[in-house]
Amino acid sequence: MSRATLLDTAHDRVKDLDWEPDYVFGEARYPTRYKIPKKTKDPFKHLVRQYCAMEREKDDRVYGSVSDVCTRTRSVSKVQERWGEAMKLMLTAVPVAEYAVQKSMALLIEAVDNAELRQGYLAQMMDEQRHYSQEYYLARYFAKYWKDPHGFAMGIKHKSQNLFFRPFRAGFIDTMVNGDPIMSCLGHPLIAETAYTNPLFVAVTELAAANGDDVTPSVFLSIQSDEVRHMANGYATISALLSEPDNLPILQEDLDDLWWQTSRFFDPFLGVIYDYFPKVRASRSWAEYWDEWIWEDFGGSYLARLEPFGLRPPATFAQSRDNVRVAQHQAAMFAFAAWPLQFFRFDVPTPADFEWLEGKYPGYWDENSTFWEMYEAMADPAEGAAVLGVLGSIGRLPTLCRMCQMPAIFPKISEPTERIVKKGDRWEAFCSIECERIFDKAPHRYMGYTPFFERYDGWDLADIVIDQGLVRADGKTLVGQPRLDTDRMWTVEDLRRCEVTIEDPVRLYVEEMEAEAEADR
Amino acid sequence: MSAEKGPLDGARDFAYIKPSGRRLSEYEAVIMHVQPNHPEFDGPETFVLRRDGTGAWNEDSTALRAASWYDFRDPAQMWQRPYIVRQTEQEKTIERLVHHWAETGTLKAMDPAWAAGALGDLYVPCSFYENGLFRSLIITSRETLSDLLSAAMMFDATDKARHAQDIILYHLELLEVGVKIRSDNGKEAWLRDPRLQSLRRLTERVLACRDWGELAVAVNLVVEPLVSRLIYDEILGKGAPAAGDVATPVILAEAASDRKRNLEWTRALVTMCLDDPDHGEPNRAVIGEWLRSWLDDVRTALDDVAVFAPLAGVDPVAAVSAVLEAWPAVLDQRLEVEKVTA
Numbered sequence: 068m069s070r071a072t073l074l075d076t077a078h079d080r081v082k083d084l085d086w087e088p089d090y091v092f093g094e095a096r097y098p099t100r101y102k103i104p105k106k107t108k109d110p111f112k113h114l115v116r117q118y119c120a121m122e123r124e125k126d127d128r129v130y131g132s133v134s135d136v137c138t139r140t141r142s143v144s145k146v147q148e149r150w151g152e153a154m155k156l157m158l159t160a161v162p163v164a165e166y167a168v169q170k171s172m173a174l175l176i177e178a179v180d181n182a183e184l185r186q187g188y189l190a191q192m193m194d195e196q197r198h199y200s201q202e203y204y205l206a207r208y209f210a211k212y213w214k215d216p217h218g219f220a221m222g223i224k225h226k227s228q229n230l231f232f233r234p235f236r237a238g239f240i241d242t243m244v245n246g247d248p249i250m251s252c253l254g255h256p257l258i259a260e261t262a263y264t265n266p267l268f269v270a271v272t273e274l275a276a277a278n279g280d281d282v283t284p285s286v287f288l289s290i291q292s293d294e295v296r297h298m299a300n301g302y303a304t305i306s307a308l309l310s311e312p313d314n315l316p317i318l319q320e321d322l323d324d325l326w327w328q329t330s331r332f333f334d335p336f337l338g339v340i341y342d343y344f345p346k347v348r349a350s351r352s353w354a355e356y357w358d359e360w361i362w363e364d365f366g367g368s369y370l371a372r373l374e375p376f377g378l379r380p381p382a383t384f385a386q387s388r389d390n391v392r393v394a395q396h397q398a399a400m401f402a403f404a405a406w407p408l409q410f411f412r413f414d415v416p417t418p419a420d421f422e423w424l425e426g427k428y429p430g431y432w433d434e435n436s437t438f439w440e441m442y443e444a445m446a447d448p449a450e451g452a453a454v455l456g457v458l459g460s461i462g463r464l465p466t467l468c469r470m471c472q473m474p475a476i477f478p479k480i481s482e483p484t485e486r487i488v489k490k491g492d493r494w495e496a497f498c499s500i501e502c503e504r505i506f507d508k509a510p511h512r513y514m515g516y517t518p519f520f521e522r523y524d525g526w527d528l529a530d531i532v533i534d535q536g537l538v539r540a541d542g543k544t545l546v547g548q549p550r551l552d553t554d555r556m557w558t559v560e561d562l563r564r565c566e567v568t569i570e571d572p573v574r575l576y577v578e579e580m581e582a583e584a585e586a587d588r
Numbered sequence: 589m590s591a592e593k594g595p596l597d598g599a600r601d602f603a604y605i606k607p608s609g610r611r612l613s614e615y616e617a618v619i620m621h622v623q624p625n626h627p628e629f630d631g632p633e634t635f636v637l638r639r640d641g642t643g644a645w646n647e648d649s650t651a652l653r654a655a656s657w658y659d660f661r662d663p664a665q666m667w668q669r670p671y672i673v674r675q676t677e678q679e680k681t682i683e684r685l686v687h688h689w690a691e692t693g694t695l696k697a698m699d700p701a702w703a704a705g706a707l708g709d710l711y712v713p714c715s716f717y718e719n720g721l722f723r724s725l726i727i728t729s730r731e732t733l734s735d736l737l738s739a740a741m742m743f744d745a746t747d748k749a750r751h752a753q754d755i756i757l758y759h760l761e762l763l764e765v766g767v768k769i770r771s772d773n774g775k776e777a778w779l780r781d782p783r784l785q786s787l788r789r790l791t792e793r794v795l796a797c798r799d800w801g802e803l804a805v806a807v808n809l810v811v812e813p814l815v816s817r818l819i820y821d822e823i824l825g826k827g828a829p830a831a832g833d834v835a836t837p838v839i840l841a842e843a844a845s846d847r848k849r850n851l852e853w854t855r856a857l858v859t860m861c862l863d864d865p866d867h868g869e870p871n872r873a874v875i876g877e878w879l880r881s882w883l884d885d886v887r888t889a890l891d892d893v894a895v896f897a898p899l900a901g902v903d904p905v906a907a908v909s910a911v912l913e914a915w916p917a918v919l920d921q922r923l924e925v926e927k928v929t930a
Contacts, residue, residue: 122672215598
């Protein structure tokens with residue numbers, strides 16, 4: 068028997084290591100509504116022995132390049148400052164996502180009673196451990212050498228309570244670790260990993276390299292080399308599920324919901340990073356990357372192969388394509404306006420940025436110039452005004468969706484699909500009918516938190532910043548800044564002088580409505 | 589290369605982590621606080637609850653209590669990179685030596701009675717035992733209340749998956765060189781051989797265990813130091829040299845070093861729970877009850893599996909006594925093991 072045949076035979080034996088208990092029976096911890104077929108294929112056939120040998124070689128290359136080459140060549144000093152600040156956002160969000168994937172694999176290992184696929188899931192669990200450890204290693208490296216270490220050294224503290232990360236928890240992390248195991252499989256290997264890891268780990272490296280960042284590509288490309296296996300895990304699982312006809316309607320429903328939830332956060336998040344944080348521009352915009360990686364590759368190739376089994380692309384797939392022409396620009400305005408609530412610094416976009424944006428998104432300047440002119444003027448603390456305060460004084464702030472926690476600013480801030488609806492004895496905001504529909508399926512699942520603006524209703528913005536731990540070690544300078552200029556940085560007192568009181572937009576809406584009703588009477 | 593100084597300068601390491609030693613270790617830096625359930629950083633909120641209305645990580649996932657689960661540290665400081673290095677080295681050693689002994693005819697020269705009785709009837713079916721431990725640990729690692737605990741349990745589980753696969757690979761090598769040993773995968777024996785049924789029952793209980801603290805204690809403080817030790821050290825390890833089986837002790841030695849590491853992380857967990865000023869006493873009662881309860885099932889498995897001991901030239905009663913006598917040394921004295929064994 069050749070070595071290859073022996074390993075093949077060993078792999079076949081691993082598939083037969085399960086048995087039905089006769090003596091002690093445990094309850095399913097992670098019940099699924101799907102029917103799981105016994106027969107499937109693990110497309111990679113890795114034993115632990117082979118897996119470890121492969122990963123060790125890759126680890127040696129990654130850690131060698133980061134700890135040795137990049138340090139000796141002073142790589143960090145060549146990174147564009149604007150891009151380096153964006154890495155704080157990435158290196159806080161991505162490790163937690165890897166961790167959630169790891170946990171969801173445990174759910175799958177229990178639910179999918181199939182030893183062959185289980186080997187693939189185990190390898191993926193180990194991969195995720197590899198990924199988040201590498202990402203923390205990278206964040207630690209940046210913390211050591213980057214000119215403003217705070218967001219790298221402290222970012223992880225903000226991974227749950229931060230205004231921007233709460234949607235990430237809602238739309239991705241908590242959904243995956245707390246959902247139906249098969250739904251987790253759809254969320255991670257099928258949607259997040261197949262649709263979004265190419266833009267995340269491949270296209271980001273293109274932007275990173277263009278912006279002088281040689282360190283991130285070393286790590287991210289190594290990570291992406293594992294993702295291919297994860298996509299295959301997802302495909303093998305979905306293919307197996309589709310062999311049971313009863314699964315199809317459930318699968319379609321879950322695919323539709325999860326696509327909406329995942330893209331609701333990922334598209335604006337990645338779009339802002341791609342379109343607003345590179346100083347040196349790549350040739351393509353987020354919408355163009357999206358068209359190639361997601362519309363054509365994920366939709367055209369990957370999902371199309373599932374269509375003969377009856378699985379259609381997500382119901383809102385085409386809508387997502389429309390959104391990526393506008394959604395990130397709305398998100399950028401909200402994000403830049405909320406700069407005091409961040410743990411990284413923003414850079415004021417320049418005329419060259421706007422020229423590029425106008426070229427990629429015709430009509431951009433006419434639509435958005437008012438905001439950006441205001442933003443530039445108010446970036447200087449001497450102006451005595453904060454953008455968020457001005458927005459709050461013009462009208463109520465955007466509500467935050469009870470389901471996805473994204474601000475109700477889509478497709479456009481001027482024409483949001485916001486809905487404020489009474490659910491039980493509470494008024495709840497939704498960014499869209501799609502989110503409200505998902506909420507209605509299991510309302511109790513989304514009531515485990517207090518919405519951000521409700522929690523801080525009536526607070527001075529300066530006090531929220533203090534409460535969120537966003538003040539530097541000197542006790543006065545803010546961590547978040549609206550510009551990269553360090554000659555005159557914003558302090559808590561600067562912000563307090565702006566007199567910005569946060570008011571819960573849902574409360575304001577209800578009060579307005581009641582006042583109108585009263586007036587009508 | 590040193591970092592630039594200026595108005596932005598600040599902490600240059602993960603200052604949110606409270607290191608267990610004087611300086612932050614790499615182990616702490618690359619694992620800690622990725623699990624979003626830290627009371628201070630993440631708060632008590634869950635943004636999408638489970639269907640039953642509980643949160644992502646729940647205190648009642650174990651009967652143990654601790655002031656902070658983030659105080660736990662794996663004494664081996666194991667994170668992904670050193671773990672992969674360690675596993676690769678272990679597997680290289682096994683692969684190189686087994687291959688060498690296959691080529692030199694050493695494997696084929698082993699005592700046929702040993703190969704058929706000890707390896708075929710006991711060791712080969714143990715791949716199912718290891719696989720059961722793997723499945724239970726890997727799934728339960730989801731529920732642990734800190735990322736450090738999850739990592740320790742996940743590596744523990746992966747060890748077991750590797751052990752199961754090492755048994756399979758060795759069995760195939762033996763068949764390849766023409767050793768007279770069962771050619772099937774041992775599943776029938778695992779399912780029907782009366783000598784293995786109490787071991788299977790014990791493994792099924794491990795699979796049904798839902799409390800992650802209990803699972804760690806049961807597997808690493810009771811099942812492994814007693815049952816695995818009896819099978820692998822007292823029977824297979826002691827009998828192999830006399831039977832001319834040079835490879836089995838090498839595979840067993842690598843697995844034993846994993847078991848020792850897993851014993852240590854579980855002991856660290858127990859020590860932390862017993863040291864807890866508010867919960868130490870209730871934790872002692874909980875762990876004591878677990879030990880008592882698991883020992884009952886383990887004793888039956890020990891007695892049944894010990895019937896293989898004569899194949900190794902070992903007296904069954906003496907073999908069981910040896911592991912039971914050695915057992916108290918793995919436990920914290922505060923657990924008063926003599927009350928448990930009584």
